[in-house]
Amino acid sequence: MLTVLAAGPLATIQDRGRPGWASIGVTRSGAADRPSADLANRLVGNDADAALVEATAGGLRLRAERTVLVAVTGAPAPLDVDGRPAPLDAPLTLRAGAVLTLGMPPVGLRSYVAVRGGVDAAPVLGSRSTDTLSGLGPAALAPGDRLQVGGFACDEPVVDVAPVRRPLVAPVLRILPGPRRDWFDPAAWTALTSGDWLVTADSDRVGLRLSGPELVRQRDDELPSEGLVPGALQVPPDGAPVLFLADHPVTGGYPVLAVVATADLGAAAQLRPGDRLRLRA
C-alpha cells in the first residue's frame, strides 16, 4: 500500500482506458503518454493493463506502507527517496516507510509511477482510468489517499534501466490528413505544416489548445457533429486548433483538418502551456 502525501497539480490513476464504449458516449481515456506508462509497467513486471499513477508537473509524494517495487517514467521529474536522488526509468525498491518525491520536471509534463502489482481501484466499465471530462473512474488523488496494490504482476522484472527518449523541447509531430481537410483552403495545410505552434493555457488531458498561423477555411457552413479520435486536430471558428488527447469528447462539431500519428501522441501529451511544436506531414 502507498499513501499519498502530496498530489501536485493533478495526479490520477490511469491504465489503458476503456475502449469499446464510444457508442454510448464514453471516451477511451487512459494514460495520456501511453508508451511511458507501458514502460513503467514493464520495468516492474506488470501486465500492460495494470493501473498506475499519472503525475502532472511533478509535486507527487508517496509513502510506502510496506516494501514495494516502483518505477518512474515519462517527464524527467527530479526524483528522490527519503531525500536521496533516485534514477528514472529503473526499478526502485521502496522500503516500508520510505517516501518517494517527484519534483517539477524541467521539460515534459506527465510522469508515471508504476508499482509492482498495479494500483488497485474499483474498475468502471472495465478500466481504472480517471476520465477528467466525464468524471468516470476514480477521483483525482488527494493527500491522505491510500493506494492499494493489486495482483497485476506477471513477469519477474528483469530490466535494470531502460534507454528512453526524453521529451524534446519543440518536438516535431507527424500528422496525417484528417477527414475534413477539404473544408480548408489548400494554404491551410501549408500553414499547419510550416508554422511554429504554441501550446496555450487551458490545455489539459482533454486536449492542447494551440496558437499559430491562420488556418483559412474554404467552407463556412456548420459541420454536424462527428466522431473524434486522440490526435485529431479540430479547428473551431476562432481559428485556434485543439489537438485532442486521451480524454477527448466522443464527438465534435468543428472540422478536423489533420490527425497526429499514433506514434507521436506520447510526445504530444508531454507538451505544456508555453511549449512550442511543429507539425510535419
Added chain:
Amino acid sequence: MVPVERDGPVLGVRPYGDRALLVEAGDLAGVAAVREALEAAPLPGQVDLVAAARTVLVVLDRPPADTDGEVLRRLTHHPGRPEEAATVVELEVVFDGPDLTEVGELTGHSVSEVIAAVTSAELTVAFTGFAPGFGYLTGLPGDLRVTRRSTPRTRVPAGAVGLAGSFAGVYPRASPGGWQLIGRTDAVLFDADRRPPALLTPGTRVRFRERP
C-alpha cells in the same frame, strides 16, 4: 473523398489518421444502416463505432488498409431486426420544464398540444454523444422544431428532458446545456455499474409517457 455508386448506404470513406476511417452515410437512415452492418460484421480489429448525424467513425486497433475502404464502400443495408424485436424504452416524464411554455409559443401550440405531440411520437436513438448515456432522439413531428437557447444554462439537472432542432434528449447527469427543457424523468439514463450501462443506445426506440 472517393465517391461511390449509391446502391448501399455509404457515400464515401474519408481518411482519419492511422487508426480510424470516417464513413459518410448522408443521413440518419444511412448512418443507422452503416452502424447495423458494422455491428453485425465488424472490420478486423474494430474497437469502436461512433454513429453521428451523417457519419460513422470506425476506430481500429491497427492502421487502416485499402481493403477496409473497399469493404466499407460495399456495405449493404443489413436485413435488420424485425420491428418488434427492437428494444422499446418507456420514460415517465413530468412535463413542468422551465421552457415548456416558450416551446409552445415558438411552435404555435398550447402546452397540452406540445405534451400530446411529444408523448405520441415514436422516437428512436439516432446516435449518442455529448455525455455518457446521452441519446439524440429522432421522430418528433416537424412542427416541434425549436432552436437551442441563445444562452445555455450553466446547470441542467439530471433527468431533464429537452428539445433542440429536430431532436429530443434527456440529460443523464447534471451538466451545462442549451436545450429547451420541457420536463423531467426519474429514469437513470446512465449507470456505469449496470449492464448495459446506458438505457439509450443507438437504435433503441423510446416513448415518453406523461406521469399523472
